[in-house]
Amino acid sequence: MPVATDDQLLVKIHATTVNRTDCGYRAAKPFILRFFTGLIRPKRTVLGTEFAGEVEAVGSNVTSFKVGDRVFGYIEGRFGAHAEYLTVPEDASVAIMPANVTFDEAAASTEGSHYALANIQAAKIRSGQDVLVNGATGAIGSAAVQLLKSLGAHVTAVCSTEYLPLVERLGADRVIDYRTADFTADEQTYDVVFDAAGKSSFGRCKRLLKPNGIYLSTDLGPFPQNPILALITPLFRGKKVLFPIPRHDQQMVARIKGLLESKAFKPLIDRRYPLDEIVDAYRYVETGQKIGNVVICLTGRTE
Ligand SMILES: NC(=O)c1ccc[n+]([C@@H]2O[C@H](COP(=O)([O-])OP(=O)(O)OC[C@H]3O[C@@H](n4cnc5c(N)ncnc54)[C@H](OP(=O)(O)O)[C@@H]3O)[C@@H](O)[C@H]2O)c1
Numbered sequence: 001m002p003v004a005t006d007d008q009l010l011v012k013i014h015a016t017t018v019n020r021t022d023c024g025y026r027a028a029k030p031f032i033l034r035f036f037t038g039l040i041r042p043k044r045t046v047l048g049t050e051f052a053g054e055v056e057a058v059g060s061n062v063t064s065f066k067v068g069d070r071v072f073g074y075i076e077g078r079f080g081a082h083a084e085y086l087t088v089p090e091d092a093s094v095a096i097m098p099a100n101v102t103f104d105e106a107a108a109s110t111e112g113s114h115y116a117l118a119n120i121q122a123a124k125i126r127s128g129q130d131v132l133v134n135g136a137t138g139a140i141g142s143a144a145v146q147l148l149k150s151l152g153a154h155v156t157a158v159c160s161t162e163y164l165p166l167v168e169r170l171g172a173d174r175v176i177d178y179r180t181a182d183f184t185a186d187e188q189t190y191d192v193v194f195d196a197a198g199k200s201s202f203g204r205c206k207r208l209l210k211p212n213g214i215y216l217s218t219d220l221g222p223f224p225q226n227p228i229l230a231l232i233t234p235l236f237r238g239k240k241v242l243f244p245i246p247r248h249d250q251q252m253v254a255r256i257k258g259l260l261e262s263k264a265f266k267p268l269i270d271r272r273y274p275l276d277e278i279v280d281a282y283r284y285v286e287t288g289q290k291i292g293n294v295v296i297c298l299t300g301r302t303e
Contacts, residue, residue: 002087006059009088011071013053015107016081016296018273018281019139022047025079026282030220048081048296050074051088052097052106062090070097072106074114074248082278084298095253098261105260108267108293110248112139113256115218116147116196118246123192123214127152130190132208134158134183135197136167136175140218142268142292144196145170150264156190158183163291170268184208192216202229202241209239216242268292 004010026047028034037043052072055065065071073094080086088094097106125131131148135141136157148155149171157172164175176183184204191213193205198219205215217226230243259265270291273281275298285294 002085004057004059004062004087006061007090008059009055009062009065009071009090009094010057011051011053011086011088012056013051013081013084013086014103014297014299015052016048016298017050017108017111018082018278018285018294018296019049019111020285021049021076021111022079022082023282023286027286030224044079046080046083048079048083048086049076050107050110051081051086052103053086053298056085059090064090065094065096070103070106071095072097072103072109073253074110076111076248082275082296084275091250093248093250093253095250095257098257100263101260101266103299104269104272104295104297105267108139108269108295109256109260109265110253112141112293113143113147113259113265113267114246114248114252115140116144117252117255118244119194119196119216119218119242120144120147120151122242122244123194123216125151125153125192128154129192130154130156130188130210131192131194132156132158132183132186132188132190133172134178134193134195134200135218136170136172137163137268137291138196139268139290139293141196142167142170143265144194145172146265147259150259150262156186156188166268166291189213195219202226202233206239211238213239214242215239216244270294272297274298 055069131153137159156174157167158176189210195217202215226243229241233240272295
């Protein structure tokens with residue numbers, strides 16, 4: 001049982017997730033991650049970045065949370081949410097849960113959405129702009145479609161045949177089935193192409209962009225060129241690549257809380273597993289085929 005220090009909360013976890021960030025760290029992919037997470041073996045042996053639960057104890061200096069508060073948050077770097085109890089610094093990315101969401105939903109609401117938010121903010125996307133989202137069924141893509149719609153953007157979403165109705169329900173104005181059509185051959189042009197599945201390249205998407213259009217991707221790219229293009233292309237006029245590093249702090253969680261409360265965003269939940277089946281959850285997430293988020297329920301509810 002971890003013990004909260006003077007500036008920490010002890011949280012009894014009700015729900016957590018297995019996400020692509022956990023999988024990236026677990027498998028040390030891309031390789032460069034090893035320089036941060038442990039060259040030979042992982043520094044952190046309990047993963048888990050997203051959590052929702054109840055405050056069980058607080059340190060003597062803690063003033064903004066009390067025992068019994070329902071809290072949620074994101075702890076990339078620290079990890080440790082794949083456990084019954086977690087200690088979190090009071091000033092970490094943690095907030096009181098909105099009253100209108102369940103523990104499962106709160107747990108699934110931070111990872112994908114903060115990547116989506118970081119990209120949307122970096123590209124300064126505004127009402128009326130045309131945006132294409134590839135990978136609209138993923139954790140990041142499904143959050144991006146909802147957040148873009150709440151901003152008033154006109155969204156074209158790319159996903160596979162069976163999920164076309166789901167993505168329309170998330171708010172997409174137009175859908176492209178990637179099983180039957182190549183979205184990079186689309187006739188329409190866009191202010192922003194956001195590849196939330198990281199399956200394309202700037203080169204392939206350039207013709208889709210309006211003259212000052214922006215290409216965003218959640219992956220480094222095949223070579224891996226996206227971070228380099230993000231340094232070079234903004235130096236010139238015209239089409240460019242942005243590759244923002246997402247920030248996670250208390251402000252970010254407060255922003256997500258507001259989006260949940262206003263119903264601008266509701267995380268998509270695919271499967272739920274109990275903690276003792278977490279290996280199966282990892283195997284599933286690593287297929288790259290999950291729809292939205294995979295939740296680990298620690299309070300016995302897997303339906
Ligand atoms: N390294 C890191 O720390 C890190 C962290 C977060 C995200 N990322 C990267 O960001 C990307 C998205 O993350 P995520 O969590 O949103 O992923 P995810 O939830 O695992 O996304 C999977 C979704 O992508 C769709 N998809 C797969 N291939 C596709 C294709 N060719 N075209 C369109 N959609 C496709 C799948 O739909 P179907 O089943 O219909 O194919 C599935 O719904 C991933 O590539 C991930 O590696 C990396």
